[in-house]
Amino acid sequence: MNGAPPTTSAGGRAARGAVVAGLAGLVLVFPLTRSGIEVNVYTEAVIYAIIGLSLNVLVGYAGQISLGHQAFVGIGAFTAAYVTTVHEQNFVAAIGVTMLVGAAQALLLGLVSLRITGLYFALVTLTYGTMAESSLFNITSLTGGAAGQAAPKPAAFASDHRYYFLCLAFLAVVLYVDWRLTATKAGRALLAIRQDRRVAASFGADLKRYTLIAFMVSGVFASVAGALLAYNTGSVVAGQFTFQLALVFVIMTVVGGLRSRAGVVVGSAFFALTGFLFDKLHLASAVSAIPLLPDLPADLAPLVLGPLLLLFTLTRHPGGFGELLRPIGRWLRAAPPADRPAGARVESHA
Amino acid sequence: MLEVDGCSVSFGGVRALRDISLIVSELEIVGIIGPNGAGKTTLFDVINGFRRPDAGRVRFRGVDITDLPAHQRAAAGMARAFQNVGLIRGVTVRANLLAAEHLAAHYSASAGILGLPATWSDERRLSRRAETLAEILGLTYVLDRTVDGLPYGILKHIELAAVLATDPDLVLLDEPTSGMGPGETAAFADTLLELRRTFQVTILMIEHNVPFVSKVCDHVYCLDFGETLAAGKPEEVRANPKVVEAYLGKDEASRRLAARTSREPLVVVDDLQVSYGTGQHRSPPVLRDLSFEVLEGERLVLLGLNGAGKTTTLATLAGLLRPDRGSILFAGRDITDLPAAERVALGITLVPEGRQVFPGLSVEHNLRLGAWMHRHDAHQVAECRDRVRRLFPRLARRGWQRAGTLSGGEQQMLAIGRALMASPRLLLIDEASLGLSPAISRAVFKMIDEINADGVTVVLVEQGTAALGHADRALILERGRIVHRGTSAETDHASLRERYLGTPV
Numbered sequence: 125m126n127g128a129p130p131t132t133s134a135g136g137r138a139a140r141g142a143v144v145a146g147l148a149g150l151v152l153v154f155p156l157t158r159s160g161i162e163v164n165v166y167t168e169a170v171i172y173a174i175i176g177l178s179l180n181v182l183v184g185y186a187g188q189i190s191l192g193h194q195a196f197v198g199i200g201a202f203t204a205a206y207v208t209t210v211h212e213q214n215f216v217a218a219i220g221v222t223m224l225v226g227a228a229q230a231l232l233l234g235l236v237s238l239r240i241t242g243l244y245f246a247l248v249t250l251t252y253g254t255m256a257e258s259s260l261f262n263i264t265s266l267t268g269g270a271a272g273q274a275a276p277k278p279a280a281f282a283s284d285h286r287y288y289f290l291c292l293a294f295l296a297v298v299l300y301v302d303w304r305l306t307a308t309k310a311g312r313a314l315l316a317i318r319q320d321r322r323v324a325a326s327f328g329a330d331l332k333r334y335t336l337i338a339f340m341v342s343g344v345f346a347s348v349a350g351a352l353l354a355y356n357t358g359s360v361v362a363g364q365f366t367f368q369l370a371l372v373f374v375i376m377t378v379v380g381g382l383r384s385r386a387g388v389v390v391g392s393a394f395f396a397l398t399g400f401l402f403d404k405l406h407l408a409s410a411v412s413a414i415p416l417l418p419d420l421p422a423d424l425a426p427l428v429l430g431p432l433l434l435l436f437t438l439t440r441h442p443g444g445f446g447e448l449l450r451p452i453g454r455w456l457r458a459a460p461p462a463d464r465p466a467g468a469r470v471e472s473h474a
Numbered sequence: 475m476l477e478v479d480g481c482s483v484s485f486g487g488v489r490a491l492r493d494i495s496l497i498v499s500e501l502e503i504v505g506i507i508g509p510n511g512a513g514k515t516t517l518f519d520v521i522n523g524f525r526r527p528d529a530g531r532v533r534f535r536g537v538d539i540t541d542l543p544a545h546q547r548a549a550a551g552m553a554r555a556f557q558n559v560g561l562i563r564g565v566t567v568r569a570n571l572l573a574a575e576h577l578a579a580h581y582s583a584s585a586g587i588l589g590l591p592a593t594w595s596d597e598r599r600l601s602r603r604a605e606t607l608a609e610i611l612g613l614t615y616v617l618d619r620t621v622d623g624l625p626y627g628i629l630k631h632i633e634l635a636a637v638l639a640t641d642p643d644l645v646l647l648d649e650p651t652s653g654m655g656p657g658e659t660a661a662f663a664d665t666l667l668e669l670r671r672t673f674q675v676t677i678l679m680i681e682h683n684v685p686f687v688s689k690v691c692d693h694v695y696c697l698d699f700g701e702t703l704a705a706g707k708p709e710e711v712r713a714n715p716k717v718v719e720a721y722l723g724k725d726e727a728s729r730r731l732a733a734r735t736s737r738e739p740l741v742v743v744d745d746l747q748v749s750y751g752t753g754q755h756r757s758p759p760v761l762r763d764l765s766f767e768v769l770e771g772e773r774l775v776l777l778g779l780n781g782a783g784k785t786t787t788l789a790t791l792a793g794l795l796r797p798d799r800g801s802i803l804f805a806g807r808d809i810t811d812l813p814a815a816e817r818v819a820l821g822i823t824l825v826p827e828g829r830q831v832f833p834g835l836s837v838e839h840n841l842r843l844g845a846w847m848h849r850h851d852a853h854q855v856a857e858c859r860d861r862v863r864r865l866f867p868r869l870a871r872r873g874w875q876r877a878g879t880l881s882g883g884e885q886q887m888l889a890i891g892r893a894l895m896a897s898p899r900l901l902l903i904d905e906a907s908l909g910l911s912p913a914i915s916r917a918v919f920k921m922i923d924e925i926n927a928d929g930v931t932v933v934l935v936e937q938g939t940a941a942l943g944h945a946d947r948a949l950i951l952e953r954g955r956i957v958h959r960g961t962s963a964e965t966d967h968a969s970l971r972e973r974y975l976g977t978p979v
Binding site: 300301303304305307308309310311312313315316319320322323324325326327328329330331333334337341 | 522523524543544545546548549553554556560561562563564565569572573574575576577579581583584586587588589593597636637640
């Protein structure tokens with residue numbers, strides 16, 4: 125950032141180094157020490173982070189809404205499974221086709237968004253998601269119907285641990301693309317369009333073009349995440365992609381903090397892990413000890429926790445996890461604090 | 475370079491523009507003057523592509539661009555500044571300039587998203603270019619500040635930098651000097667002439683400040699009721715009797731109410747210190763050691779340049795800012811820690827800078843929202859509304875029109891009317907004349923006089939000295955301190971004007 129770093133003492137550098145090493149250890153080394161079944165859960169957290177970033181492009185950057193993101197992810201999952209199993213193509217081809225299909229379906233929805241806005245468009249996305257869930261994903265010839273479609277992991281990454289690192293690599297690429305998106309003219313055009321479309325037009329930014337670009341980038345991210353999700357579980361069934369899932373996607377992105385890459389990644393991973401943590405920490409028994417509270421299945425944990433965190437985010441921390449992480453990030457980069465607390469006043473709408 | 479040929483626009487049944495023609499030649503500076511509601515901004519919308527004319531054509535460098543969308547006109551070399559500052563809120567000045575450089579990037583959007591190597595070097599070039607532009611306009615020191623909260627005069631300069639960042643051949647400026655003090659305006663005239671030379675730009679501007687227009691413009695058009703009233707050299711247009719009548723207003727006998735004596739203080743401000751932000755983000759104090767009284771029934775005006783602390787003073791009186799130190803008494807009660815909403819209930823109402831009406835709501839609904847305090851008392855609401863309608867017959871006629879479609883003067887009247895709906899005892903008005911033509915500002919000030927005659931105490935904040943004729947006493951602020959206090963007559967003195975308000979004598 126600007127100015128000289130305030131703390132460049134040896135102690136400060138050592139502390140920062142320790143934190144970076146700790147984080148790297150947690151992400152890169154810790155999973156190696158765990159069982160394959162447990163690593164599958166971490167892989168899912170990585171994939172959720174990609175989904176969160178996909179939604180962030182749409183909601184955070186383009187100021188659009190998608191309540192049907194399970195369709196974006198599901199279409200990616202089924203496309204990858206279909207290309208891999210039915211056409212017996214390799215992983216690279218499958219991912220390539222998935223990205224194309226993901227971009228194309230997002231483009232269609234994007235074209236709708238140019239004509240219908242606000243609440244009505246939100247309803248369109250909701251319908252799109254449920255339509256995909258109840259009809260599109262049940263076309264037996266494409267999706268294998270109720271039995272679903274098998275999606276074996278690519279041979280080189282057949283082990284759960286190796287596959288985890290493959291997904292991590294994809295997340296890294298997605299983060300890079302997302303970063304360059306915001307650091308180049310497309311991201312700035314979206315910023316201008318979101319804030320004031322007249323000003324954006326006077327800068328020469330074409331609203332239609334950049335809105336469609338945002339939809340396509342979001343579609344590619346989501347479909348890649350869907351493909352990775354399919355390989356992780358080994359098969360895809362239509363029942364996976366429910367409206368509840370779409371809600372969790374939206375909540376995890378907002379709670380993570382729109383327009384904050386770190387926040388969205390942490391928020392998404394957190395929601396992917398809630399069910400697992402719920403089990404691990406024996407929270408279910410703790411909750412059932414509270415009288416008058418019904419037994420809570422672990423997989424519903426995100427849907428109960430989500431709204432509570434969402435309420436907290438909306439009322440107390442509009443910047444979500446991202447806002448809370450920002451001072452840490454600044455400290456890690458040894459940059460001076462911003463001249464005002466971010467998040468609260470800065471772009472609290474959208 | 476630009477040719478508007480017989481353009482007409484109507485909104486519903488109202489003709490906003492009627493057969494307007496206009497020509498701007500290469501490297502000219504052309505001014506458009508005219509009262510509020512004359513159709514000037516609508517004409518800009520037609521020129522830069524926000525509105526399609528019902529009839530007529532717009533040609534740019536001989537090419538018919540009537541059907542081209544706004545962003546393509548920008549690409550063709552047409553840039554526009556806005557009446558209420560066209561910047562992206564919530565981000566830094568640097569981010570604004572980079573966003574404005576959209577057309578200057580040499581790479582495609584997708585290459586940028588994929589982060590290809592060539593885009594990195596081009597980004598560095600764009601970044602340097604933005605810094606150079608900021609340097610030229612003297613904005614380097616605010617580059618990494620968010621635009622929110624910067625003084626209006628600086629925002630106008632940032633907007634100009636953003637406009638130049640689009641690499642324009644023709645620049646449309648909508649009231650560039652509104653909100654500037656007389657000294658700043660004089661300096662801005664030189665800036666414009668300088669920019670024309672260094673950037674080789676042609677300028678078309680809407681402006682109310684006639685001396686400024688006379689100084690910089692090669693050619694002037696005067697609009698009224700959507701028609702061209704006069705066109706020609708600035709001095710010709712200025713001397714045109716029709717223009718004098720419509721625009722400058724009849725010479726009004728300076729009506730000054732007899733000084734009323736022996737009044738009790740309604741507000742006592744003692745040793746106030748105010749700064750922005752909290753904790754380690756706290757700014758240095760914006761107001762220091764501020765002590766003054768507002769007498770019951772008087773009209774007090776706070777004068778000073780941009781950044782003097784006038785708006786901050788009003789915001790602190792209204793309860794939007796909490797002082798670090800000092801106290802505020804209202805009608806004998808200590809209200810220093812009272813939240814804004816409760817102050818409204820006591821009778822303190824603020825008319826914010828820039829009008830801030832709810833643009834999507836009707837005039838009627840805007841007024842009703844102003845009566846939020848009386849929401850359980852329909853009778854009281856009706857009474858307030860009748861009073862506002864009597865004061866502002868123009869608003870009464872436009873009851874169900876959306877507030878966003880009103881002209882600037884009407885919006886200002888609505889903002890004041892809305893404040894009156896709370897039946898205030900103390901009315902705080904921030905820059906009532908901002909962006910209004912002299913005739914319309916005079917009308918607004920006259921309304922304020924009438925409101926005051928009804929017994930409402932008024933505190934005005936103004937840049938110019940025009941408000942002095944409508945105030946009993948004046949305070950001049952400079953860098954957060956009171957540097958002069960006196961009656962209006964004492965304040966309206968050449969040496970003071972020159973010293974504190976930057977008016978050249």
